Amino acid sequence: MVTIKDVAEYSGVSVATVSRALNNSGYVGEKSRIKVEEAVKALGYYPNEVARSLYQKSSKMIGLLLPDISNPYFPLLAKGVEDYAQQNGYMVILGNVEDNPEKEDMYVKFFSQYNISGVLSASAGKKNNTYRVPFILLDRADEEEDYSVSTDDKLGGKLAAQAILKAGGKHAIVMAGPKNVSGANDRLSGALSILDNGGLSYKVMETNSFKVEKAEITAINLFETYESFDSVIASNDVYALAVMKEAIKRGHKIPEDIQIIGYDDMLFSRLMYPGLTTIAQPAYDVGYQGAKMLLDLIEKKTVKNKKLKLKPKLITRNSLR
Amino acid sequence: MVTIKDVAEYSGVSVATVSRALNNSGYVGEKSRIKVEEAVKALGYYPNEVARSLYQKSSKMIGLLLPDISNPYFPLLAKGVEDYAQQNGYMVILGNVEDNPEKEDMYVKFFSQYNISGVLSASAGKKNNTYRVPFILLDRADEEEDYSVSTDDKLGGKLAAQAILKAGGKHAIVMAGPKNVSGANDRLSGALSILDNGGLSYKVMETNSFKVEKAEITAINLFETYESFDSVIASNDVYALAVMKEAIKRGHKIPEDIQIIGYDDMLFSRLMYPGLTTIAQPAYDVGYQGAKMLLDLIEKKTVKNKKLKLKPKLITRNSLR
Secondary structure, rough: OOOOHHHHHHOOOHHHHHHHHHHOOOOOOHHHHHHHHHHHHHHHHOOOOOHHHHHHOOOOOEEEEOOOOOOOOOHHHHHHHHHHHHHOOOEEEEEEOOOOOHHHHHHHHHHHHHOOEEEEOEEHHHEOOOOOOOOOEOOOOOOOOOEEEOOOOOHHHHHHHHHHHHHOOEEEEEEEEEOOOHHHHHHHHHHHHOOOOOOEEEEEEEOOOOOOOHHHHHHHHHHOOOOOOEEEEOOOOHHHHHHHHHHHHOOOOOOOOEEEEEEEOOOHHHHHOOOEEEEEOOOOHHHHHHHHHHHHHHHOOOOOEEEEEEEOOOEEEOOOO | OOOOHHHHHHOOOOHHHHHHHHHHHHOOHHHHHHHHHHHHHHHHOOOHHHHEEEEOOOOOOEEEEEOOOOOHHHHHHHHHHHHHHHHOOOOEEEEEEEOHHHHHHHHHHHHHHHHEEEEEEEEOOOHHHHHHEEEEEEOOOOOOOOOOEOOOHHHHHHHHHHHHOOOOOOEEEEEEEOOHHHHHHHHHHHHHHHHHHOOOEEEEEEOOOOOHHHHHHHHHHHHOOOOOOOOOOOOOOHHHHHHHHHHHHOOOOOOOEEEEEEEOOOHHHOOOOOOOOEEEHHHHHHHHHHHHHHHHHOOOOOOOOOOOEEOOOEEEEOOOO
């Protein structure tokens, strides 16, 4: 096997210079770089990444922790992460940790054992200080975390409430998402800041999960618990879809009797009929920009905006009057 | 740092025995195993997996190649893979290769550089002989591949056609999926074997993709190309949803004027109204069983059923008469 020492000998430079040239890290003079490249070609040197990882205590692998990959929001985010990582020579380890501390514990151990270079986490679980590698919070921000890429959820909540007001809602139900998710709290406070001055009555429905398995039972609870509402601000598009189905089953017309706005802008929201008016989250971009920020950190580049907030936008279809 | 040599010295057995005991591979006597376990505890030995990978030329990592993670079928499959892998101490590398040969080439290189232990591929791309590690084809079978876990798509096609016949369809359109996907061909041949003897007229609509981006344009093409049909066997639930929307937009009633059956059984298919009658694919189980088969191969256990076919089933909702 050709080693890095052979490359150094052939090219007449030091092993450290070869290493810097091969890893694109630190200064290497133009002449030396050309010599190293010639040696690599002449000798057929092919770096073993496992050996490199051991030597450098880092790998070209990043971890991606998701709370629920069966929620169609997260695959879009994962797609953005994978695209940026793959384009830049990194592999993505998928950890569907489901906000389960024991499951995440295993990934903490895995990531340390395999010298994973950085972690992107959309999970409500462990934070930066657990992983001891560059760490970006995805899809949520947190005061205690230095780096995050998320949607401006307060703005998202405002946009949803404004749309309901504009469509003439008189009695609204606002679904509050899980309390441990900062984005859910931001959306709620954004929505309420508009509704409080909007001249309509509203009630906040506590929901403790965004999980898709809970969508149908939450929709049933909504109709069993509350009476005489004409507008629903749903937790997300999956929940909005479940509310629409339950409403139609109970003989209500959409949007005439009950109008509904979602959050996320999923594929089915566009394809269903009536189309779901919703707040589009830039899921793919959150993943893509998150991976970019993480690789910048790993490669010690400057990150200007450490808490990047991407803007959501209102997508108008036919579920509001 | 405590090394495997320290463990061997402390326990009074050879390094090879310690290695076998730690990796659960090969024979280790009960006494030796206990000694090694005591030494590991006493010394606080914590194996570095990178070093172990280098030594063993394999890692506790498997690759998962998907054609399109934004198609909601594949996240369910990925969830099954991740669950089984995580429960058994393996990490999953996610490669959304999109049936793109250049993208897959990068993963071939990655996987070799990082001593990935095995590959699960739901992509139409490269095969076993490229990766040179245990390889399982997921969600599709192939005569040239030894190992696969897929759905019995011929049965799925039959079930869909039988449901259309039973619901009184007279003029059916059958969407043919991509020709390079064996499952698509199996479904088509299964459906046609029933329709040919069913006493109804049908036409096969060529579609070259399962990709979600093509769903809307395919639905429009369907209505522009064909006249006077009353039944559609759609490529999958996303395509069925797009056909339903286009039908309603054009003033057709579902199922009275046009009845539609899907394939997959997605979350939205259950939550939408009218609910979509469809053929449920066991996506999670395909992933879970695929990961199980792969880990059995990696760990040199016997695999009895090398070409595992899981059964699809008809889910009756309201999109057929």
